[in-house]
Amino acid sequence: MHRLQWEEAQHKNVILYPEGMVELNHSSAEILKLCDGTRTLGQIVSDLEQIFATAGLADDITAFLEVALKNGWIQQN
């Protein structure tokens, strides 16, 4: 129902859905790209901490995923 795609004209990732579009910043897009149905929350956090070469991202990522879940951008298995 929702589609995540790169928009060249906007230089942004966006989520597309009926009657709407959400523009994502870089970190939000990186989080959502890892929500592929195979990774656990723990794996997503550690993968992102590796990508951004930092630690302590768990709270921020969890908060964002809660928003994403509430908006239907992702589903919980």
Add this chain to the structure above:
Amino acid sequence: MAGSNKINITPPRWLLAELTYACPLQCPYCANPIDYAKHQSELDTEDWKRVLTQARKMGAVQLGFSGGEPLTRKDLPELVKHARGLGYYSNLITSGYGLTEEKIVQLKDAGLDHIQVSIQASTQELNDHLAGTESFQHKKEVAHLVKKHGYPMVLCVVIHRENIHQMPQILEMAEELGADYLELANTQYYGWAHINRDLLLPTKEQFEQAEQIAQAFKEKVAGKMKIYYVVPDFYEDRPKACMNGWGTTFLTIAPDGAALPCHSARELPGLDCPNVKDYSIEQIWNESKAFNFFRGFEWMKEPCRSCDEKEKDFGGCRCQAYLLSGDMYAADPVCSKSPNHHVIQEAIDSAKASALAENEKPLIFRNSKNSRLLS
């Protein structure tokens, strides 16, 4: 030209492709222009493909295939496929009339993202009366098929005095049909709805009651069904930010190729809307008189010009200003600051008087015969 070249022009994001004015339905609040029968010619497949390609290149990403009834175009699957290849998120805005399971599958394979089915009321009798065509049962079947084949199901019900009392049943129907999105669109009074306004405009009490019911339902289905509620601006005291600002976001292409900053813009005098047969989308969007006409704030009169809310609502809707005050540069009369605001109360009073009259005049249905008579 009212606009100025110094204005920062943002690229289009939404493209509404009105493929045809042909429609088997006759809804008396249709958004098509009254004189649509005069505009018989239609772009061919190659024209549409070029339009889609050019608009996409500029940044348009949300695409609505609309009409009339877009299913009457035989090349719809081909256009859907072209759109998907370009990366559009595409939507078929349909009455459901003529939509078969085979076609639903074919369009899915072509890459259609979602289907918006309109239903006119919660009962067969009223639906078929308003549509001017026997269509209720088929629409419900279509809604089921849309779900069955994995599309997000968007149900659209236009709300007005003839069906506003059915709000609880309409919501029940949406739930029963498994709608993922429900658009409750209070009628906007342009085109056919404008000439039928006395018969369509609900009273404030009716509207408030319906809104309350819809609001409670929205909370009940939160997380399961998303509700888009289009407010009836006659009962607001500030105008809507029409089209998110003129020439900022929305691009409509009419069946004959006329490029419009909004789907009602054809009704405005002296705009000289350009045609995609003569110009590229980029030329039209950036350079045409029509698209620059109401960009920015220079065109505004008082009270808009010095208003601290002008960046929020852009003075409201130009088509509504023109229809209700005869001046397309005026503030939208919906605004309580407008010197023409009294026309809104007069419209409300007139509709109420019509509802109470012993012999209420009949609705004027949207069809080619009436279109020719009225234009």
